[in-house]
Amino acid sequence: MSVSSPPDVNFWFDKRCARAFWSQCELPPYRELLAHTTDWMAPTRGERWLDLGCGSGQLTRALWDHSEGQVASVVAVDCAAANDDAIALLRKSLTPQPSPERVSFQQVDFSHGLPAFADGTFDGIVSGLSIQYAQHYNDAEGRWTTQAYDGILAEARRVLRPGGRFVFSVNVPDPGWLRVAFHGIPGFFRTTKPLKFFRNSMRMLRYGSWLKQEAARGRFHYLPADTIRAKLVAAGFERIEHRVSYARQAFLFRAYRPG
Ligand SMILES: C[S@@+](CC[C@H](N)C(=O)[O-])C[C@H]1O[C@@H](n2cnc3c(N)ncnc32)[C@H](O)[C@@H]1O
Numbered sequence: 001m002s003v004s005s006p007p008d009v010n011f012w013f014d015k016r017c018a019r020a021f022w023s024q025c026e027l028p029p030y031r032e033l034l035a036h037t038t039d040w041m042a043p044t045r046g047e048r049w050l051d052l053g054c055g056s057g058q059l060t061r062a063l064w065d066h067s068e069g070q071v072a073s074v075v076a077v078d079c080a081a082a083n084d085d086a087i088a089l090l091r092k093s094l095t096p097q098p099s100p101e102r103v104s105f106q107q108v109d110f111s112h113g114l115p116a117f118a119d120g121t122f123d124g125i126v127s128g129l130s131i132q133y134a135q136h137y138n139d140a141e142g143r144w145t146t147q148a149y150d151g152i153l154a155e156a157r158r159v160l161r162p163g164g165r166f167v168f169s170v171n172v173p174d175p176g177w178l179r180v181a182f183h184g185i186p187g188f189f190r191t192t193k194p195l196k197f198f199r200n201s202m203r204m205l206r207y208g209s210w211l212k213q214e215a216a217r218g219r220f221h222y223l224p225a226d227t228i229r230a231k232l233v234a235a236g237f238e239r240i241e242h243r244v245s246y247a248r249q250a251f252l253f254r255a256y257r258p259g
Contacts (some may be wrong), residue, residue, distance in 0.1 A: 006113060008137075008204075009208060010079075010135070011207060012070055012079055012080060012133060012185075013079050013080055013081075014080070015080065015082040016082075016203070017080070017203075017207055018055070018078075018080035018082040018083055018086075019082060019200070020200050020203035020204050020207060021052050021055050021200075021204060021207075022055065022056040022086060022200070023196065023197055023200035023201070023204075024055070024056075024200075024204065025056065025058045026190070026191050026197060027180065027183070027201075028183050029142070029180050029183045029245075029246045029248075029249065030058075030246065031249035032245055032246060032247070033128070033129075033169055033245045033246040033250055033252065034058060034059070034062060034128075035082065036243065036245045036252050037059060037062070037126065037128060037167060037169060037245075037252060038062045038066050040252065040254045041059075041062065041066070041124060041126055041160050041165075041167050043063045043066055043071050043124060044067060044070070044071075045067065045070035045071070046070070046071070046072050046191060047067070047071050047072060047123040047124055047127070048071070048072050048073050048075075048121065048122050048123050048124075049071055049073070049074045049075070049122060049123065049124045049221070050074075050075050050077065050117070050124075050125045050126070050127065050159065051062050051063070051074055051075070051076040051077065051123045051125075051126050051127070051150075052077060052110060052119075052125060052126070052127035052130055052131060052156070052168070053077070053078055053110065053127055053128070053129075053130020053133070054076035054077060054078045054083060054105070054131075055078060055083060055086070055089065055128070055130065056083065056086040056090070057076050057083070057086055057087045057090040058128065059126045059127075059128050060074045060076045060087065060090060060103060060234070061090055061094065061124040062094075063126065064094050064103065065094070069094070069095065069096045069098065071102075072102070073101070073102045073103070074102070074104075075104050075105075075106060075117075075122075076103070076104065076105050077105070077106045077107070077108035077110070077114075078105070078107065078108070079107065079108065079109045079110070080107075083105065084105045084107065087103065087104075087105040088105070088155050090165070091102070091103050095241060107238045108256050109187045110130075110131070110134055110148075110155070111135050111148040111151075111152075112148075113135045113151055113152070113155045114152075114155040114156075114158075114159050117159045118159070119158050119159065120159070120160065120161040120162070120164075121159050121161075122159055122160055122161065122164060123160075123161055123164050123165075124160075124164055124165050124166075124167070124195075125156050125160060125164070125165075125166045125167070125168070126166075126167050126168065127156075127166075127168035127169070127245075128168070128169050129166075129169050129170065129171060129250060130168075131149065131153075131168055131170060132149070132170045132171060132215075132220055132221045132222060132223075133211075133220050133221075134148035134149045134151065134152045134221070135148050135219050135220065136148035136149075136151070137219075143218065144217060144218040144219040145218070146218075146221060146231075149221045149223075149231070150234070150235065151232060153231055153232060153234075153235035153237075154235045154236070156235070157235050157237060157257050161256040161257070161259065162257055162258065162259020163256065163257060163258075163259035164256070164257045164259070165254060165255070165256050165257075166237065166254070166255050166256070166257070167252070167253070167254045168252075168253055169245065169246065169250045169251065169252045169253070170186075170221075170222070170223070170228065170250060170251055170253070171222045171246075171249055171250050171251075172221065172222060172244070172249055172250060173220065173222045173224055174212070175208075175212070175222060175249045175250070176249055177204070177208035177209075177212075177249075178205075179247055179249060180246065180247050180249055181201060181205060181249075183247040198214075199216075224249050225242055228242070228251065228253060229242070229253075232253070232255045234239070234256070236258070237255035237256060237257065237258075238256055238257075238258050239254075239255065239256045240253065240254070240255040241253070241254050241255075242254075
């Protein structure tokens with residue numbers, strides 16, 4: 001696999017990239033992040049949730065399991081159509097097994113906002129290491145901008161009900177993928193499919209170098225915590241808090257729509 005293609009290729013839409021990240025959940029740093037995120041989501045009976053950039057649906061699973069199947073619904077969205085299969089498989093493995101209406105998948109490119117959802121639709125939104133990949137290129141200025149990143153924060157606020165919460169993780173500036181991989185070594189010894197685990201870990205590292213390269217030229221956004229906090233304030237969020245997680249390679253944020 002080569003990831004040195006024309007600068008505007010977005011591998012996130014590609015089935016191979018989507019599948020490479022399906023194994024991420026076996027990495028101890030990811031398990032740490034999942035535990036921290038689940039703690040801050042605290043989903044309860046009857047709530048409607050959105051999982052932005054759902055990948056294989058680990059956070060969708062956490063919402064279901066943590067509420068003991070009592071959340072009203074989870075809409076899992078991702079730009080990669082391949083993740084539809086992952087969510088279908090996930091649905092079959094959940095207890096109690098939800099209907100396709102209660103745990104659903106929609107292919108959405110959040111760089112263009114969330115037009116499929118009306119104002120105030122959700123009680124909570126979760127997003128794991130995803131919104132940093134919102135991309136916008138300004139043709140007139142010939143450069144990548146943070147317009148889509150700012151846009152997805154504003155859209156998250158719009159589709160939350162007043163008082164609703166947004167829990168999301170993003171990578172720290174210049175993330176150390178090797179540090180994540182190093183902390184992931186125990187996962188290699190625990191997995192039942194070590195070869196698949198190793199192959200996907202290598203793929204993740206290679207996609208990781210593409211992601212860092214694109215972040216360096218402003219297409220993707222590994223921002224300092226203060227910058228993210230300021231953007232959340234500008235988007236109209238309040239009660240903003242954050243912590244570090246994922247072997248110190250990610251920030252986890254929680255913020256509320258005033259209401
Ligand atoms: C690092 S993976 C995280 C997946 C999942 N949230 C998890 O915690 O395992 C990033 C995810 O963001 C999705 N993504 C990237 N850019 C996107 C976009 N513009 N619109 C929707 N999803 C996007 C990718 O397809 C991928 O599934």
